[in-house]
Amino acid sequence: xxxxxxxxxxxxxxxxxxxxxxxxxxxxxxxxxxxxxxxxxxxxxxxxxxxxxxxxxxxxxxxxxxxxxxxxxxxxxxxxxxxxxxxxxxxxxxxxxxxxxxxxxxxxxxxxxxxxxxxxxxxxxxxxxxxxxxxxxxxxxxxxxxxxxxxxxxxxxxxxxxxxxxxxxxxxxxxxxxxxxxxxxxxxxxxxxxxxxxxxxxxxxxxxxxxxxxxxxxxxxxxxxxxxxxxxxxxxxxxxxxxxxxxxxxxxxxxx
Amino acid sequence: xxxxxxxxxxxxxxxxxxxxxxxxxxxxxxxxxxxxxxxxxxxxxxxxxxxxxxxxxxxxxxxxxxxxxxxxxxxxxxxxxxxxxxxxxxxxxxxxxxxxxxxxxxxxxxxxxxxxxxxxxxxxxxxxxxxxxxxxxxxxxxxxxxxxxxxxxxxxxxxxxxxxxxxxxxxxxxxxxxxxxxxxxxxxxxxxxxxxxxxxxxxxxxxxxxxxxxxxxxxxxxxxxxxxxxxxxxxxxxxxxxxxxxxxxxxxxxxxxxxxxxxxxxxxxxxxxxxxxxxxxxxxxxxxxxxxxxxxxxxxxxxxxxxxxxxxxxxxxxx
Numbered sequence: 097x098x099x100x101x102x103x104x105x106x107x108x109x110x111x112x113x114x115x116x117x118x119x120x121x122x123x124x125x126x127x128x129x130x131x132x133x134x135x136x137x138x139x140x141x142x143x144x145x146x147x148x149x150x151x152x153x154x155x156x157x158x159x160x161x162x163x164x165x166x167x168x169x170x171x172x173x174x175x176x177x178x179x180x181x182x183x184x185x186x187x188x189x190x191x192x193x194x195x196x197x198x199x200x201x202x203x204x205x206x207x208x209x210x211x212x213x214x215x216x217x218x219x220x221x222x223x224x225x226x227x228x229x230x231x232x233x234x235x236x237x238x239x240x241x242x243x244x245x246x247x248x249x250x251x252x253x254x255x256x257x258x259x260x261x262x263x264x265x266x267x268x269x270x271x272x273x274x275x276x277x278x279x280x281x282x283x284x285x286x287x288x289x290x291x292x293x294x295x296x297x298x299x300x301x302x303x304x305x306x307x308x309x310x311x312x313x314x315x316x317x318x319x320x321x322x323x324x325x326x327x328x329x330x331x332x333x334x335x336x337x338x339x340x341x342x343x344x345x346x347x348x349x350x351x352x
Numbered sequence: 353x354x355x356x357x358x359x360x361x362x363x364x365x366x367x368x369x370x371x372x373x374x375x376x377x378x379x380x381x382x383x384x385x386x387x388x389x390x391x392x393x394x395x396x397x398x399x400x401x402x403x404x405x406x407x408x409x410x411x412x413x414x415x416x417x418x419x420x421x422x423x424x425x426x427x428x429x430x431x432x433x434x435x436x437x438x439x440x441x442x443x444x445x446x447x448x449x450x451x452x453x454x455x456x457x458x459x460x461x462x463x464x465x466x467x468x469x470x471x472x473x474x475x476x477x478x479x480x481x482x483x484x485x486x487x488x489x490x491x492x493x494x495x496x497x498x499x500x501x502x503x504x505x506x507x508x509x510x511x512x513x514x515x516x517x518x519x520x521x522x523x524x525x526x527x528x529x530x531x532x533x534x535x536x537x538x539x540x541x542x543x544x545x546x547x548x549x550x551x552x553x554x555x556x557x558x559x560x561x562x563x564x565x566x567x568x569x570x571x572x573x574x575x576x577x578x579x580x581x582x583x584x585x586x587x588x589x590x591x592x593x594x595x596x597x598x599x600x601x602x603x604x605x606x607x608x609x610x611x612x613x614x615x616x617x618x619x620x621x622x623x624x625x626x627x628x629x630x631x632x633x634x635x636x637x638x639x640x641x642x643x644x645x646x647x648x649x650x651x652x653x654x655x656x657x658x659x660x661x662x663x664x665x666x667x668x669x670x671x
Contacts (some may be wrong), residue, residue, distance in 0.1 A: 244615030
């Protein structure tokens, strides 16, 4: 009995070694990957983890020691980005069950909350995640202001950041209408009424946003396309510039 | 005094130990300041090593004998060993390299005739610790045309030959120091969100009906501060001045208005006070809009009249 157990264990570890040493796995893992067979913890390999991995490509190999302190950034920028990814994933899930028409939208959301497996959880995640992202982007901006991190050479990145906040608000606002219930309809009505107070072009802005003078089925379709396609497309471009400039402007600011 | 990185100190010590023919440990101890001054075994070349040279300025001729000898032997070799070959730095090196590279400068010996024996790095002024082969030597056989072979003799402290303005920055590896922290934050926020999503349900009121206006009608919470302002001022003022000027253009222009170069909080009290006022104002208006506005957008008390905030309707049911 004991012998059989040992031999099974050995066979498993042998198979694991064989798989891990195989050409396919070797091809997938870039040099220095911590998952690679025979990984050793050396400064060189630590650098490779960052340089040779697409996900970690956002970061430089080394960062200033003070920038690692949680109390300096509170991770707010990173969390905003993470929430964006989370919202994209949950959003894709929701798109499977949602039809952007005045007749179907409400029923779809209702069915999503009751019939679909994990539908309610994913919808809640998407909604609270969206609110949290508005909050974290705003707090990130406040953190940057208090650190004076918008000062040269980072002026332009501040401008990009303000645009990102604006786009975040637009994303949240456009998503607000989609459940097509009384809360959605009237919140968007009140919100877009504010847009009409913009001087000179106010009425046109409101008309363009709502695809009419009132919130109608056409507005729903417009907000849907803006929410799932147009705004994400634009915000990703601005995010790319934002992250790139963080690196090019000398990494994280400070210390104070 | 800037801290010299361990690796550079070691390299320097090794070069010096090799030149003087003494153990590396002794030189290292001396450089760290906890050992006696190192003297080479042969007494005829006592103190003309790296740390003595910068003081006088006319040291270029007095090169220790064994360094000279070594320079010549290397010149005779067909190929110098790779680890002692240094790239020749252009004389007018721009500032960034001085910041980036090291607070120490490599002093190279050329194995070929040179016009200017020492690269003058801006503030050198002849106070250079270079020990250059005094006699022009013939390039080694087999060296391609136009290639200048050089050797690293020693590494001297930066203060000796150039003013490095930037202190070396204290950096750590992104993996694992930053990555683990980020991963922790990511897990935390995911946990918080999942708990929220399980406990608080998203609202779904009656189907949209353009003919049935709810009372009160509220904007999404991030616009409620604005809606609150609109209830005080004429729409033309609040709706125009506050969001467009303060919100968009004002915020975008902040770095161009605030010309104070300092980032120290004590130097920018006005800016911080201004932003804090904005923050406090926005928070107050939003909280009033969320909690203290009831039917007809009139003032109400949440503990008496209930909360008129449908985003949290499924959670906070005060009926």
